[in-house]
Amino acid sequence: MTPVQVGIWGASRSVGQRLSRLLHEAGDVTVSLHPGTFPSAPETLPHLLILFGYPESLREQVEAVRASAGGEQVVLVAALSDRTTPESLEGLLRSGVDDLLDVGAPPPLLRARLRLLVRRARARRRRWDIERELQVRVGQQAVVAELGRRALANMPLPLLLEYATERVAAALGVELAKVLRLLPDGRELLLVAGYGWQDGLVGTFRVPAGTDSQAGYTLRAGGPVVVEDFARESRFACPELLRRHGVQAGLSVPIFVGGHSWGVLGAHTCRPRTFSHDDVHFLQAVAHVLATAIERREREEALRESEARYRAIVETAVDAIITIDETGRILLFNPAAERLFGYRAEEVIGRNISILMPSPYREQHDRYIRNYLETGRRRIIGRGREVTGLRKDGTTFPMYLAVSEVRLPDRRLFTGIVRDLSETRRLEQEILRISDEERRSIGQDLHDGLGQMLTGMALISQSLARRLAAQGRPEARELEELTELIRQADRQARTLARGLIPVELEANGLQAALYRLTRQTEELFGIRCRFEAEKDVPVADNMVATHLYRIAQEALNNAVRHGRAQTITVTLAADDEALHLWVRDDGVGIPEKLPETSGMGLRIMHYRARLLGGHLEVRRRKEGGTEVHAAVPLTGRVLPADASQVLPETEVIP
Numbered sequence: 001m002t003p004v005q006v007g008i009w010g011a012s013r014s015v016g017q018r019l020s021r022l023l024h025e026a027g028d029v030t031v032s033l034h035p036g037t038f039p040s041a042p043e044t045l046p047h048l049l050i051l052f053g054y055p056e057s058l059r060e061q062v063e064a065v066r067a068s069a070g071g072e073q074v075v076l077v078a079a080l081s082d083r084t085t086p087e088s089l090e091g092l093l094r095s096g097v098d099d100l101l102d103v104g105a106p107p108p109l110l111r112a113r114l115r116l117l118v119r120r121a122r123a124r125r126r127r128w129d130i131e132r133e134l135q136v137r138v139g140q141q142a143v144v145a146e147l148g149r150r151a152l153a154n155m156p157l158p159l160l161l162e163y164a165t166e167r168v169a170a171a172l173g174v175e176l177a178k179v180l181r182l183l184p185d186g187r188e189l190l191l192v193a194g195y196g197w198q199d200g201l202v203g204t205f206r207v208p209a210g211t212d213s214q215a216g217y218t219l220r221a222g223g224p225v226v227v228e229d230f231a232r233e234s235r236f237a238c239p240e241l242l243r244r245h246g247v248q249a250g251l252s253v254p255i256f257v258g259g260h261s262w263g264v265l266g267a268h269t270c271r272p273r274t275f276s277h278d279d280v281h282f283l284q285a286v287a288h289v290l291a292t293a294i295e296r297r298e299r300e301e302a303l304r305e306s307e308a309r310y311r312a313i314v315e316t317a318v319d320a321i322i323t324i325d326e327t328g329r330i331l332l333f334n335p336a337a338e339r340l341f342g343y344r345a346e347e348v349i350g351r352n353i354s355i356l357m358p359s360p361y362r363e364q365h366d367r368y369i370r371n372y373l374e375t376g377r378r379r380i381i382g383r384g385r386e387v388t389g390l391r392k393d394g395t396t397f398p399m400y401l402a403v404s405e406v407r408l409p410d411r412r413l414f415t416g417i418v419r420d421l422s423e424t425r426r427l428e429q430e431i432l433r434i435s436d437e438e439r440r441s442i443g444q445d446l447h448d449g450l451g452q453m454l455t456g457m458a459l460i461s462q463s464l465a466r467r468l469a470a471q472g473r474p475e476a477r478e479l480e481e482l483t484e485l486i487r488q489a490d491r492q493a494r495t496l497a498r499g500l501i502p503v504e505l506e507a508n509g510l511q512a513a514l515y516r517l518t519r520q521t522e523e524l525f526g527i528r529c530r531f532e533a534e535k536d537v538p539v540a541d542n543m544v545a546t547h548l549y550r551i552a553q554e555a556l557n558n559a560v561r562h563g564r565a566q567t568i569t570v571t572l573a574a575d576d577e578a579l580h581l582w583v584r585d586d587g588v589g590i591p592e593k594l595p596e597t598s599g600m601g602l603r604i605m606h607y608r609a610r611l612l613g614g615h616l617e618v619r620r621r622k623e624g625g626t627e628v629h630a631a632v633p634l635t636g637r638v639l640p641a642d643a644s645q646v647l648p649e650t651e652v653i654p
Contacts, residue, residue: 003028004121007045009038009061010052011079015103019050019114022107026115027122040064045074048121050101052079055088062095073128075121077101133278136171140282143167144289151293160293161193164265168286169195172279174269176245179255179290180207180215181263189215189263197245205241213239215264218252222261224280225252229272242268249273251280253287257295265290320418326411328352328369340399340420342392358390373412386421386610397422428607435604454490458483510545511537511572514552518570525560529568537574544632547608548572548581551616554601555583555628563587563626578614579632586625590618605630 006029008016016033023029029048038051038061045068051061058078065071078097089100098120101113147164155163165177176196180189183206191197191205209216217236218225227250230238238247245268252266265287314321320337324330330353333345341348341356348355354362384402391397398421406413461483468476515531522529539545552570559565565585573580602618605628609616614632621627 002125003030004048004118004125005029005046006031006048006050006118006121007034008032008050008052009034010036011050011103012052015052019103022111022114023118025111027118029118037061038065042068045070047073047125048075048077048117050077050079052081054081055092058097059091059095062092062097066096073124075099075117075124077117079103137278137282140171140278140285143171144282144285147286147289151289151296157294157297158193161290162195164286164290165193165195168265168267168283171282172251172267172275174267174273176247176268176270178266178268179263180266182209182219182261189219191241192263201241207239207241212236214242214250214252215239215266218254218264218266219261222254224284226275226280227251228274246270249275251275251283253280253283255287255291255294257291257298262291262294320420321415322353322356322418323413323415324353325413326369326373328354328365331413332415337418340391340418341389356390358388358396361388362390389418398425425607428603432604432607454486458486458490461486509542510539510548513545513549514570514572517549517553517556518568521556521560521568527560527566527568529556530570532569532571534573537572537579539579544579544612547612548579548630548632551605551608551628551630552581552583554605558601559583559585559587559626563589565625574634576634578634581628581630581632583628584621584625586623589620589624590626 004027006023008019008031011019011033013033013035016035020031020033023031032046037053037057038049042065045065049065051058053061062076062078065074065076075098076096077099078092078101080100080102092100099117101110101117103110105113147160147167150160150163161179165179169175169177177194178191178197179193181192182189187209189207189209191202191207194202207213207215209219211217211220213236214225214227227233230242230248230250242250247268248270249272250266250268252264254261255263255265265283267283314332314334317334317336320340321332321334322330322337323332330348330351333343333348335345338344352365354365357365384400387399387401388396389399400419400421401416403414403416406415461479465476465479465483468479511531511533518529518531521527539548556568556570559568563585565587568583568585571580571582571584573582605618606616609630609632612632614630616631617627617629619627619629
């Protein structure tokens with residue numbers, strides 16, 4: 001407990017010594033004796049002040065004490081004299097005297113009175129200290145609140161940091177305050193804001209981030225660090241920056257942003273200082289406000305950078321990018337989408353996405369969205385699909401659509417990436433045309449060239465064999481065997497030619513062609529291959545028959561060459577709506593997921609099915625092997641070869 005300071009002014013030497021002795025008996029006190037009158041402008045004031053003198057002079061001294069700094073906290077006592085009158089006592093009391101003391105009272109009584117005065121002075125000092133501390137804490141809270149208000153008002157971060165250091169210095173009653181930021185390399189801290197430092201240091205001065213400085217030690221410790229006197233500090237040395245400014249004590253706390261060390265907030269004074277727990281909590285509160293403001297700024301900056309990158313990607317993307325909300329309303333329409341669909345962005349923003357779809361998908365699209373939102377069943381979201389787009393001029397075109405979903409707290413957004421497939425379809429059609437022409441050419445060459453040559457060779461060989469037999473020559477038998485081999489080769493050549501030349505237009509032309517194809521495959525590769533049809537399936541359109549035949553031909557080739565099948569079944573059937581062609585084998589099967597660079601043959605099979613308004617599926621069989629299934633509408637027309645007119649296999653849905 002701090003001793004009560006007592007000052008005795010104007011008493012005689014004997015009276016002063018007697019009072020001093022009694023005061024020491026009364027408690028823990030320090031006493032100073034002054035024979036003269038109390039100064040009009042005192043430098044310091046004791047806790048208890050006893051004044052001697054005439055009433056008139058005492059009144060002036062009392063008024064001087066009360067008017068001085070801190071005069072209100074002093075317990076002021078006037079010693080009575082033989083010249084004190086009731087009138088003068090009243091004047092003394094009005095002037096601000098707390099109590100009166102009769103120094104002529106018996107020693108026991110005087111001792112008791114002095115003990116009461118000491119207690120009174122100690123209580124007033126304690127109350128005064130509490131009130132002052134409370135004012136300090138209220139002021140510190142006000143600093144934190146104002147700092148938070150400015151942070152929420154988006155005060156520029158450099159200005160916010162400067163304001164924080166200024167207010168911290170004032171609230172803690174120190175000469176210096178600083179904010180140090182940890183540099184990206186983690187080796188140094190940069191002085192980014194400060195109060196009371198020499199000119200030119202803020203923004204340039206660096207402090208090592210190691211544990212040999214208070215800032216570095218604070219950063220590594222992850223908590224507050226208090227130095228009451230650097231002369232007695234053993235954990236780290238006083239940095240050159242602090243020595244240059246005469247710092248003797250300091251308090252520092254780390255600043256954490258996003259769970260990571262961002263920097264240090266510190267306060268320093270040029271005298272030894274004991275920092276209270278409240279001081280530490282205040283500085284931590286300021287550091288928390290700064291950390292929140294810094295994190296917010298960094299997030300905003302990251303968001304701005306992300307938005308800028310996103311916009312740059314969207315604006316420069318080759319593919320069309322379109323974003324819609326849950327109602328189908330268009331929110332984003334990038335330049336590539338403008339070029340693809342023929343609309344300017346301002347023409348479609350806010351309108352329903354169905355304006356980019358042909359009928360009947362336009363009328364059904366909103367229902368598709370509602371169904372997904374209600375059931376959660378996905379049909380296109382998260383996976384790509386080929387669909388049909390509608391341009392502003394009314395033309396349609398094939399496109400590949402991939403849709404992703406973003407769930408926000410209050411809504412969902414759907415973003416579609418669209419790629420024009422017109423050129424792809426044109427190239428596919430060209431490849432198909434060239435492939436068919438090459439097949440026809442090779443088939444014609446086999447039939448008209450090699451076939452004719454083999455027929456001629458067989459006739460010559462047969463004639464020669466007959467002449468030799470007539471002469472009784474033994475070579476005639478060998479020549480007959482050679483003739484039979486030539487005839488077999490001729491038959492195989494003509495069989496190959498029939499497979500390469502398009503199917504003839506007959507009521508049962510497709511069935512007959514598929515039967516011959518299976519027999520040919522069986523003969524050429526020595527495997528079991530059969531054709532099945534539950535009933536006659538007439539196909540009057542030669543184009544339909546040709547495309548289905550080519551699909552079967554390609555599927556058989558894949559099964560033999562890649563699937564290593566030993567048994568293959570080709571099935572042709574029809575129901576009320578479609579023609580169905582299945583090619584099933586017992587081979588090794590296709591991979592679970594086909595690579596993006598799957599063969600051209602598979603692509604052409606898909607393309608042939610789409611040309612007929614149908615679709616094609618290739619899947620692994622549970623029992624092993626592969627199944628190819630082509631379904632073609634019975635009532636559907638064969639679409640023109642123009643790739644821009646190829647309809648999708650499914651409707652356009654999100």
